[in-house]
Amino acid sequence: MEATKAAQRTLKVRIARGTEDGNFTTYEVPWRENQTVLDVVTEVQRRIEPTLSYRFACRVGVCGSCAMTVNGKPRWTCRTHVSRVEEDGVIVIEPLRNMPRIKDLVVDMSEFFDKWKKAGSTFVGTATRHEPPAAVSPTSKKRKMADAAIECINCGVCYASCDVVAWDKEYLGPAALNRAWTLFNDERHADPKDVLKKATSGSGCNSCHTQGNCMTHCPVSLSPTGSIAGLKKNALLQFLKGGD
Amino acid sequence: MEQRLFALQRLSAMVMAPFVLVHLGIILYAVRGGLTAAEILARTQGSLFWIPFYSLFVISVAVHVPIGLRNILIEWARLSRGAASVCCFLFGLLLLSMGLRAVAAVGGLLS
Amino acid sequence: MKSPRNHRAYWAFLGHRLSGLALGVFLPAHFYVLGLALEQQARMDAFLKFADMGAVKFGEWGLVLLLSIHMCFGLRLLALELLPWSTTRDARLSWISWGGVLSLCVGVIFALGVI
Secondary structure (H helix, E strand, O other): OHHHHHHOOEEEEEEEOOOOOOOEEEEEEEOOOOOEHHHHHHHHHHHHOOOOOOOOOOOOOOOOOOEEEEOOEEEEHHHOEHHHHOEOOEEEEEOOOOOOEEEOOEEOOHHHHHHHHHOOOOOOOOOOOOOOOOOOOOOOHHHHHHHHHOOOOOOOHHHHHOHHHHHOOOEOOHHHHHHHHHHHOOOOOOOHHHHHHHHOOOEOHHHOOOOOHHHHHOOOOOOHHHHHHHHHHHHHHHHHOOOO | OHHHHHHHHHHHHHHHHHHHHHHHHHHHHHOOOOOOHHHHHHHHOOOOOHHHHHHHHHHHHHHHHHHHHHHHHHHOOOOOHHHHHHHHHHHHHHHHHHHHHHHHHHHOOOO | OOOOOOOHHHHHHHHHHHHHHHHHHHHHHHHHHHHOOOOOHHHHHHHHHHOOOHHHHHHHHHHHHHHHHHHHHHHHHHHHHHOOOOOOOOOOOHHHHHHHHHHHHHHHHHHHHHO
């Protein structure tokens, strides 16, 4: 009797379906001591609901494709153990915030990447193939600052967690600005001043209010808050020196 | 424009920090034993310190507050940037005029 | 459901913004009362007597608290934006707690002065 009871323990999974807000369907999957949210979503799609749409790729926490909102917080589902986030045997899964929804758990990331370009994140080289590779010291101050922000894989979690992105459609967002900061500190880049110009254009780095949702939720422990602070400071100095 | 406003916001904040400290200090000192108009005015009327002090304070406030409010109007009230700028500019003028009038009042400059 | 906003840096943002909003709305009234010193000293004294009421003093205590909070969290922002970060995550979160404590101390001193 005891054994059957234990085997029947289930996890309730409320998944946002369709394209309108507020449509949830609840599924039940077996409770397992060791499963990730991505495992659960995959099980629902394969065994219960074939029409469920969701994204994933590597499933081991290096690609960022599986980012979704789990119990209110944006996270990588392959790196989220159910046991860590379940609340009374229930988990709620929704698509990432701040991006238009395509269907179910899939969002359209075009604007996210458009803003990435707008923020001045396109590298322009100064050397040709005939010159030796640039000797960039990894211990130089600028390189250290760039390296601290360079690991971003554009998963969109920071963008989804940012309230300013939610409130201000033009705001470039933490990921785009974080990338711009790495470029600003790249000594090989042809025009760092232009990076600042683009990063402050429209609703740029100066719109950040240091809420810190981005640095709190980044799965690789980056801090766009810090990168944006750096952009603000350098943009301010450039502005005061008359380099408008 | 946004860059200019950002710079003004930060600069006015830096200018105001010592003003706020002194203002808090004087509030904590002055409220002891009750506040009367006579006490306040005895300190401020014709004062070569308090009149310039509060004039500069009012000017920085008239710059700092509207820029901050503008962000709130754009982000929370969902106003367009242009509309928010107009509202806040007008509010800034209001603060400046009322503030300088208050300085003139307590400084005994107009009566 | 856990809120993604339940962390110190967000409270600092909210505290700074809401205190600023409250102070901004309060200022025109403040300037008006001070302007009563012009030819209307009697009215100013009457107002100050009215302000002796417990409820008003509580409001004044609140304003003093709000001003301290706004300044402390604002100074943290200036430090964040202008001084170097020692690590990527050095958002000077400790300044938030200290700023809150300092503001409460200012509030206590004010309360002791008016009781």
